[in-house]
Amino acid sequence: MYCDIDCILNACISSRSKGVGRVALLIEDFPRRHHQVNEFAKLLCLLAEHGAKATFLVDWCNIRECGHGAAVSEIMRLLKLNDHEVAIRFRIDVRESYNLQQHAVEALHFFQRVYGITVVSAKVSSCLPRPRGALETLGVTIIDTVRSQHVVKDSVDVLTDVEGFLDDMKGVACVPVSELADETNQRTP
Numbered sequence: 028m029y030c031d032i033d034c035i036l037n038a039c040i041s042s043r044s045k046g047v048g049r050v051a052l053l054i055e056d057f058p059r060r061h062h063q064v065n066e067f068a069k070l071l072c073l074l075a076e077h078g079a080k081a082t083f084l085v086d087w088c089n090i091r092e093c094g095h096g097a098a099v100s101e102i103m104r105l106l107k108l109n110d111h112e113v114a115i116r117f118r119i120d121v122r123e124s125y126n127l128q129q130h131a132v133e134a135l136h137f138f139q140r141v142y143g144i145t146v147v148s149a150k151v152s153s154c155l156p157r158p159r160g161a162l163e164t165l166g167v168t169i170i171d172t173v174r175s176q177h178v179v180k181d182s183v184d185v186l187t188d189v190e191g192f193l194d195d196m197k198g199v200a201c202v203p204v205s206e207l208a209d210e211t212n213q214r215t216p
Contacts, residue, residue, distance in 0.1 A: 048199060048200060049175065049199065049200045049201075049202050049206070049207065050175045050176070050177060050196055050199050050200070050201055050202070050207075051082060051173060051175060051176040051177070051201070051202055051203060051204040051206070051207045052079060052080075052081040052082065052176075052177055052179065052189070052192065052193075052201050053081070053082045053084055053114070053170075053176050053177065053178045053179070053204050054081055054082070054083045054084065054178075054179050054180075054181050054185065054189070055084045055116075055178055055179070055180050055181065056084070056086065056180055056181050056182075057083040057084055057085055057181040058083075058085075058098075058099055058102050058181060059181045059182065062098065062099075062102065062181065063098070064098050064101050064102060064105075066185075066186070067102050067105065068105065069186060070185060070186055070189060071105060071109050071111075073186065073189060073190055073193070074109075074111070074189070074193075074201075075109070077193040077201065078200075078201075079193055079201030080110065080111055080112070080201060080202055080203050081111050081112070081189075081201070081203070082111070082112040082113070082114050082148065082170075082203045082204040082205070083106060083111060083112070083113050083114070083181075084114045084115070084116050084150060085113055085114070085115055085116065086115075086116045086118065087115050087116060087117055087118075087130060087134045088118050090134075090137070100141075100142070103141075103142040103144060104142070106144070107142065107143055107144050111203070112147070112148065112203035112204065112205055113138065113142075113144050113146055114146065114147075114148040114149055114150065114170060114204065114205075115131075115134050115138070115146055115148075115149045115150075115167075116149070116150045116151075117130055117131065117134075117149060117150070117151045127151065127161045127162070128161040128162070128164070128165070131149070131161065131162055131165055131167060132165065134146065135165060135167070146167065147166060147167060147168060147205050148167060148168045148169070148170045148203075148204055148205045148208060149162055149167050149168070149169055149170065150169070150170055150171050151169060151171065168205060168208045169208075170204045170205065170208045173204055173207045173208045174207065175207055176204050176207065177192055177196075179192065
């Protein structure tokens with residue numbers, strides 16, 4: 028019998044999430060290069076049809092290095108308009124871990140100034156020492172270990188992947204990752 032790892036993981040998430048009543052949808056590596064605004068609008072319509080909210084994970088290094096073109100600006104405007112969440116991934120070398128807070132300050136300021144988006148959550152390298160403390164002082168929650176989150180890569184198949192996930196999760200509220208992170212952090216001392 029052949030079963031791929033995605034099937035196993037999706038079944039695990041589905042069974043855990045159905046008991047919880049809420050699940051977070053995290054779209055990683057967003058926005059991919061040459062992401063079309065019309066495709067993104069279709070994704071937003073799909074989420075709206077299901078009454079779902081998602082968290083879009085943006086890689087800070089990519090934004091800093093590649094800049095922000097008109098398409099990215101429009102996509103961010105639509106995210107804000109539709110009340111979806113933006114989280115930031117920080118890919119920082121252990122040797123530069125002391126700079127995590129500085130990178131976060133720059134990123135938060137950039138997203139607020141350029142897009143009018145307040146970022147409240149982030150993913151960081153698990154090997155960094157004390158990343159939580161560096162970000163909590165800025166009002167940012169680390170979402171790496173949040174339970175009941177389903178990750179979808181922003182790829183050419185993102186519409187199909189998200190639609191399949193939402194169909195599997197009928198009757199389960201799809202919320203931003205930060206909502207589940209708040210619950211997780213309240214339980215964790």
